[in-house]
Amino acid sequence: MPRLLLLLLLLSPLLATAQVYKHVDQDGNVTFSDIPAPGSEKIDVPVSNTVAAPPVVSRPQEEPADALVSYQVAISSPEPEAVIPRGPGNFSVTVTVSPAPDTSMQLQLFMDGDAYGAPQSQLQWNLTNVPRGTHQVQVAIVDSEGETLAQSDPITVYVRRPSKNF
Structure with a gap:
């Protein structure tokens, strides 16, 4: 089980860039998949908003005067x-x-x-x-x-x- 979870975590960036397909069956059930099925339509998923993390600024820790x-x-x-x-x-x-x-x-x-x-x-x-x-x-x-x-x-x-x- 831990190996499967690790594999899914490693593959998650690849899944985010995969194509998405929407399929509606004869009963009206909607299914989304990354595998195209007969009669499915391709969905364009917009790129999610991302913001770069601010740069890390390291400041020296101030020590109390007594500790010096x-x-x-x-x-x-x-x-x-x-x-x-x-x-x-x-x-x-x-x-x-x-x-x-x-x-x-x-x-x-x-x-x-x-x-x-x-x-x-x-x-x-x-x-x-x-x-x-x-x-x-x-x-x-x-x-x-x-x-x-x-x-x-x-x-x-x-x-x-x-x-x-x-």
């Missing part, structure tokens, strides 16, 4: 696998960003996958009273709608604090 800039975010402090010594669990996170983000963009710190505080424009966070244990730290550039434009690779830090058990 590729930001690089990296945590410069603390070092990956850093051990925060015994104490109250205080340390700073510092990042470098290139190129400098637009004023409508801010930096969001993530600790263990959760947003830590509100987004800010400063490149440093002073963390206090971080619980003991292993933590993943990451920073992202977010636009005014909160969409992430770029993010740093996560780093692992180990916080050592006195335990109540000891």
